Every structure is written in C-alpha cells, then in structure tokens.
Amino acid sequence: MSKRDDFESRLRSYLAHGARQSPSPDLEERIRMRAFGRRLGWPAQLLAAAAVLVLALGLGFAARQVRLLGLNGSPTPSPAVSPSALVKPSAEPTATPDPRRSHYPLLPPASMHMVNHSTGWAAGSATNRILRTTDGGTHWNDVTPQDATAGTWITFFLDANNAWLASSLQSASGSPDTAVEIYRTADAGRTWQRVGVVPADRGGPSSLDFVDASHGWLTMQLGVAMGSEGIALYGTQDGGATWSKLSEADTSGAPGHLPLSCQKAAPVFLTSSIGWVPGTCSAGGGPFLYVTHDGGRSWNDASLSVPVGFAPSCMCGINSLRFSDSQNGVFVLDSYGADGVQHDYLYATFDGGASWMPRAPLPANCFTVDFLSAAAGWTLDAKHNTIQYTGDGGQHWSALGTVPSSQVVVDFQFVNSAIGWAMGSETMGDTLIKTVDGGRTWTAQLAP
C-alpha cells in the first residue's frame, strides 16, 4: 500500500470512529426549549397572565395621561411599498405579522444571472423562488412559477425573457420518481408552462444549460465516490418539450465516452454542437477537460497542455469556464503542490474553444474570473474579498475594492466596465451586492 493510500485509509478510519459518537439524550428537548421557549407550569402561566394584565392597565393609564397632556407624538410611518414593483397583486396582509416569517428568498444555494445593467434574475433553490429585476436590482419581483412542483430546482436564464426551470423530487427526497419536470417562460417570468419531462431513471438534476431558445442540456448527477462522479446528459432541441439521453459517464475507457473518474463541474455549451465538461481529478489525474462536437453524444479529452512548472499528472481542477462571445473564452486551472499550496493559471481561447492556451498565473487566492472580452476581466481574491481588474487579458492585475460580505463571495458578474454584481453567502441567506464603478465600491441590494 502506498503512503498516500495508507494515509487516506487512516483518515477514513479516524473519521468513522468519530461518527459513532452520540449526543446527549436531552439534546432534542434543549432544541425545543430554545425554539419554542420554556414550557411553564400552570402557576407560572397564571403569574405571567397577571403580570401582562397589570402591565396593560399601566400602559393604558399612561397613554391616557399622555393624551390629556397633548403630548402624543406623530405615528411611525409604515414602510412604503411600491405597487409598481410588484408583478402580482398582494393578498390581504395578515392581521398579526409574524416577525419570524421573513421569507427571505435567497437561502443558499442561490444563483444570479444579470442580463444587462437593468435586467437580471436570481433564484433561491432551497426556497423554490425566482426573482427578476428590471431596474438594476433596486426592486426584485417574485416571478416564481406558482404551480411548479417544489422539488430540487435547477434554473437557467438565457436572456431577459427566456428561462427554464428543472424540478425533480430527487435527490433530497426518498421518492422513487426520478423524472424531471421542465418549466419554461418566454415572457420574462409573467407566465410559465410545464413544457416537458426528462425521462431520467436515476439520480438528481445538477445543471441546466441552453445556447438558444431551442437547444438545451440537463445534467443528472448519478452518484459520487472518492475521486469519481457519475453523470448522465440529456438534450432537447425543441426548447424543452422533448428530451433524450445523450451520454453517460462510464468506466469503459472507450473513445468518445466520458470517464467515471474525476469530479465533474457543470457542462458548458458554446453552440448546439460544441461543449465542454470541466472537472477536478485527485493526484495523478492531471487536468480534466472533455469536449464534444456532436451536441453531447460523444466526448473526448481536450488534451490540455499544462503551464511551465505544472506536472502533467497534477492534482488539478478547472473552474470558471466562460465565454464572453462566440470566439473568446477563459477558464482557470488550479493545481496543488505537495506543500498544499494552490497555484491558479488563466487559460484563454480566441478561436471558439478549438485551442486553449495558458496565459498567465492569477494573483494569490484568486480562483475564479469573469471576462467581458478577450482583454477586460475581473477576478476575486477569495481570502480578502478583493476584486481585481485586468485590461490586458490577465497579464497584469490591479486591486480595486473589497466586497463587503461577512462570509464569502460565491459568485460575481459584470455586465459592462462599470456595473457588476456579487453574491455573498451568509448563514441566513445569500446576499446581492452591486458596484457601479467597476468594482471599487460595493453596496448591498438584497440581504437577509
């Protein structure tokens, strides 16, 4: 057994030993007491009621005295709610608002996609909510499809009007129904139609991608083992009405097959035929990037060349594979040395992904990028939440401002050289934060 296997075996044994630990018998009761409050006996309840009565009488007397003296202050104004911001009419408000019912829509995992400086979408998968803004994020309308099955939701926003939602009862539930319902809007979320069902027989949906109003792909995650991940890819050519299985990762090693080994990120398609599956391999695996030229039916290793100083058998991962137009795209290759230090390298293509070339190392603690063109892009120092900008395709970076998030920034996106958004993740929900000066200053727009 190698030292590496020996260590992992030892670690697993240690962790498994800890898994046998059990909590105190009264933990559940302590949780109840903390959530609902201490349950009082009848004498205590009687005393509490008497105290409330005395307090109410006292307050009533005091209020009467204030009125008599003519000293009553102006009433506190209720929060102004702009009717124009609401897509649908609100129902009668509850007589006694419950402050606990905050209904914050973006509990993690959440996502955002800004189409331009004014229009964008955000989705809370945990809360089954979809929001849309038309004023740059000042107001958000709830455009959630009311009749959609509230299962695991995966969303994709193509442009200002077209969006899709994949809903599955998997994988959080124990339901045997693995089919995935597809809902679509073509009118900016005003109406949604259940347009089709993906005939998946296993797993749960993990990502959705469309390149136009017709051609789309749904990835089903079939299971994860140490260092490998099973996925199946389904495709549609009619906007989501009909779906067929295109490919599935396996251990055959046959040409054109996606391997089961390595962990896969969401596939990224540039056209109806060309797309990539990036991934992360453990030590010895090297970079994982598979490409298809037939719409996802067959996949082949993109055979990346590694930067100088990177071992071809590196423990590598590929992040942030994005295209700024039909020709220009980027991704980040990260690699770990034996010292545990991570090195990140920016790759770029200028020919629609036919070739990917190492461009330049990224600054320390920068793992993700967002490029508007071949030259202009941003990265995030994940340790300090600092946004950095390049105007020369990643050769030089300059630090701009710091995104104010008490936790971490999980995503960021720029729609032009000045305006961008970041999504921060905090315990009680994900936040949306905006910049209008290219990343120098940031202001929270939506927060729990």
Added chain:
Amino acid sequence: MAASRLNGYVIMALTEPVDDASDFEAAIRMETGRLFGVAYSILRDVGEAEDAVQEAMAQAWRSWSSLRNPEKRAAWLRQICVRCAIRMRRRILPRAWLDDRKDVDRYPTPESDPDLDRSFRRLSPRQRAVVALHFEYGYTLDECAELIGCAPGTARSHLARALASMRKELGHE
C-alpha cells in the same frame, strides 16, 4: 401573497398555511442525530457539537416557513449546521462556568488515533469541515463549497492544505 420589505427593497413574499410547529417538531426528531454527527465530525467535541446543532436549529426555526418544499429541509439544516459548526470554534467562552447541563462529567469516547486527532484539531475549522464532509460523507468539493459557504476553488484549496499539513505532521509525505 403578501408584500414584504427587505433592507428597503421590495419583493413579493409567498405565504402558505403550514403547521410550522409540528413540521419543526418532526425535523427535530428526524434530524438532530444526523446534524450532531456532522457537527461532531468537524468539531470533535460533544459539547460544541451539541451547541452547534442547537444554534443551527434555532436559526432554522426563524426562517422555517421560507422553505416551500419540506423535502429540502434536511439539506438546508445540514448546511446551516455546518456553518454554525465552523463558527463555533471562534467563540472563546468559559464553558466550564457556563455549562449547566447535567452530563458535564460525561467524557467523549477516546479517539482511535491520537496522533491523527491532534493533527486534525490543528486544522482551521473550514479545513476540518472540508476533510470531514469529503472523506466521511462523500460530498464532492463543489458540494463542500456550497455547504461551508465558499467558492469551489476555495474548498479545493482547504482540502489540499489540510491534507498536506496532516501528511507532513504524520510523516506520510
């Protein structure tokens, strides 16, 4: 539906007639043990793990009705619990003075591998979380990132640094 206002920005809120208390009670019975397991795997301390579970459940109760789909609550609770566990170690509380539980004399099970245990405890909370979630619970690194609240690249960095540190300390290089 009722309109609500969040930090000055208007969104629509969905209200549903749900019996939150009985739902939550069911979740306490179903999930407490599992959440404790997750928290313990990160904190390696019974008291702190129990504190993390209590904190997680208290936070969850405040937003309980936000989740329309009860099937997602288990995953959501796990996420809150992991984040509470990560934050738990930052507190410097005089536990011996504050602890009013009756089981203060209950000692944790002796660790099976004291050297590895010492090395694991030296990791940062996030590093411990990624190691435990990845190796014990089988989460992908992207899923680990989602659970602890960080970018996927950061989770990979935590794991790589954690493994390198432990290997070095234990002579597995």
